[in-house]
Amino acid sequence: MTVWRAPGRINLVGEHTDYNDGFVLPFALEVGCTAVVDTAPAGSDGWTVRSAQQPEPVVVRRSGLSSAPDVPEWSRYVLGALWLLTDRGVDVPALDIVVDSDVPTGAGLSSSAALVCSVARALDDHLDLGLDDDALFALTRDVENDAVGAPTGGMDQLVSLRGEAGHALFCDMRSHETRSVPLDLAAHGLTVLVTDTRAPHKHSDGEYGARRRGCEEAARLLGVPALRDVAAGDLDDALRRLDDDELRRYVRHVVTEDERVLSVVRLLDEGRLPEIGPALTASHVSMRDDFRITVPEVDTAVDALHEAGALGARMTGGGFGGCVIGLLPDESVGAAGDAVRAAFADAGFGEPSLFTAAPAPGARAVSPGTRGN
Known part of the structure; x- marks a missing residue:
């Protein structure tokens, strides 16, 4: 069992500049999402995703994004990472994943980035993929853009992955270089x-x-x-x-x-x-x-x-x-x-x-x- 937590964010200044290759200055919040990734019981050949905020689990057969089923939108933030890893050649085994978030939804605090970043970090750790910071960022951004269809620019994922206590994160959205600012x-x-x-x-x-x-x-x-x-x-x-x-x-x-x-x-x-x-x-x-x-x-x-x-x-x-x-x-x-x-x-x-x-x-x-x- 592997457990990671990733935060939501406040953007201090820099709105709608991210997808224009510009500059943003967000900071990570205490509220966030916790993802628990565990190997499925013997005999299982699918992925089971549960959320503490949703009444029903989502169970799908292992497959890539090209054959992704019609599933609730919240689960696509979780399954999207599995689909994209599969498409990129990773043999993702049968897994049980549970997520639990205290980021208010629909409030502009990036509950979605907290969700996908917690899942991606937990998957990387659990499967021993060895993804570096840039690869993790690319995976989480691609989940939102390609698996979910949200045309976000990547700021939210950067700060959820790289935020530092007591600092905002200055992000150059062209190079994706970041620097902590007091x-x-x-x-x-x-x-x-x-x-x-x-x-x-x-x-x-x-x-x-x-x-x-x-x-x-x-x-x-x-x-x-x-x-x-x-x-x-x-x-x-x-x-x-x-x-x-x-x-x-x-x-x-x-x-x-x-x-x-x-x-x-x-x-x-x-x-x-x-x-x-x-x-x-x-x-x-x-x-x-x-x-x-x-x-x-x-x-x-x-x-x-x-x-x-x-x-x-x-x-x-x-x-x-x-x-x-x-x-x-x-x-x-x-x-x-x-x-x-x-x-x-x-x-x-x-x-x-x-x-x-x-x-x-x-x-x-x-x-x-x-x-x-």
């Missing part, structure tokens, strides 16, 4: 307050994919490999070369968001954490006005956090719902939570869920019989 909230008397608006989103929905296709089309029209290659100083010229207002808005968001990530990284490297607030807020404004991926619930939460003294606040995740983060002085956290709840009540929204977050470790082996918290 994010010592306690030393500065600051807290990241997370508001789960409970306005759910889903990455495989059409709006996310439409924006990815729009960014790719804009890059094609501008003659660059990806929007990461439009320098901030060339942005105005690039916008003039595009006739479509929607594509102009996409380009403006991505180019300025990359600059915001680089700015925040510089400030954190210099120990100036309290000064990152304006960049977080500017990121939200760009997501709201240019990329147009916010909804009333998240805008309401951001406004309430600012009124309660947040240094900066923004939606985090793919958009159209999910969570908002606020960077707050420790002494303001309670009042800020009350302000968000009151604003939601006044707007007629359902009650949000609020919790604090700090950078936690990435995927790690845990003792059998524990959830790994």
Whole structure:
């Protein structure tokens, strides 16, 4: 029996830049998914997948992705790793796999990456595959893209695999090189307050994919490999070369968001954490006005956090719902939570869920019989 746990994540800044070969700055969370992989009993010739959050197990015959059966979407994050390993020549034996997650689903905290990364690390360990960091990342990203069909860019898997306690993870999404950046909230008397608006989103929905296709089309029209290659100083010229207002808005968001990530990284490297607030807020404004991926619930939460003294606040995740983060002085956290709840009540929204977050470790082996918290 082999047990691994992988975390969900908060993206501090850098939204929709990952699939544009740009820069992102997420950090891993304490909440995560635990995967238990065990060899199936003698005589079994299939894979059995169970989830503590689902009523029924999924049992399939061993096969590759090309002959993958119609199974519930949650199980494709587990079976996808088995299918892809089989397609790549690994003789995956009959296995029993159990997963148990405490990452809120549909909240933009990457419950899916926690799931697939915990399974991939447990499989690598249990089958003694010897996959290095790059191979593990490629496998987990391919599961989401190819086995599930979610057009994500890989940020979530990188931080779930490589996150470090007390640090954010600066990711170059072209090279997939990463570097830990200090994010010592306690030393500065600051807290990241997370508001789960409970306005759910889903990455495989059409709006996310439409924006990815729009960014790719804009890059094609501008003659660059990806929007990461439009320098901030060339942005105005690039916008003039595009006739479509929607594509102009996409380009403006991505180019300025990359600059915001680089700015925040510089400030954190210099120990100036309290000064990152304006960049977080500017990121939200760009997501709201240019990329147009916010909804009333998240805008309401951001406004309430600012009124309660947040240094900066923004939606985090793919958009159209999910969570908002606020960077707050420790002494303001309670009042800020009350302000968000009151604003939601006044707007007629359902009650949000609020919790604090700090950078936690990435995927790690845990003792059998524990959830790994």
